[in-house]
Amino acid sequence: MANETQSNSGGGGIENQNSFAVIVVLPLLFALALIVLLTIACLLPKCNGETDESKEKRRQKRLEKLNSTIKAERFVDWATKERKLRPDAPPFASVLCVICLEELDDASQIRGLGCHHVFHQRCVDDWFGRWNEYCPLCHRRIMPGEKRAKNEPTAGLPPPVAFMV
Structure with missing residues (x-):
């Protein structure tokens, strides 16, 4: 045991x-x-190898190019031009900037992109400055005249419906 x-x-x-x-x-x-x-x-x-200074320099160049191509304007002025260009477009009642989710009022400084989507100037500047090349809604190029991607729709097509709830 x-x-x-x-x-x-x-x-x-x-x-x-x-x-x-x-x-x-x-x-x-x-x-x-x-x-x-x-x-x-x-x-x-x-x-x-890229310093913060060189990144900021490249960002500033991009913003200068954006500023020279797509001018900032008041929302009310942009909406008036859009109504003349596209009378069949839906009314601009309570339009939201989908980047910051704030409503655009008549005095808001905005940038209207070639795809007919509109955002606050500061929002789209920040969006584009962070190396985003495409509209946050329809994914078309922000800068007109840039090389088009293979699957990007042509400019003659109407903008797609962004969100359906």
Whole structure:
């Protein structure tokens, strides 16, 4: 009987070592791998060689190009021109800027894109300045005359319905 208890306690030592490996070592290895991956992910964007100053310079160039191509104007002036160009267009009652989700009032400074969608000037400037090339609603190019994507519809088509609720 004494032999049985000794053999049982001897086998338990191996089980304790396996339990230690599973409970302590594996989570430590996982945590170490996670720390290494997070460190690499944080350092990787800094390795592209572009400084914040050069990014800001490129952003300013894009905004200058946007400003020279699509002038900012008051919403009421844009709406009047749109009504003359497209008399069959729906009325402009309670129009929202889909970027900031605020309503456009008559005095709002806006940019009307070639696709006939309209946004606050500050919103579309920020949108375009963050390297977005396309209208947030219909995904047509913001800058007219730029190279057209293969699947982009032609300019002669009416704008698509953006959202249906």
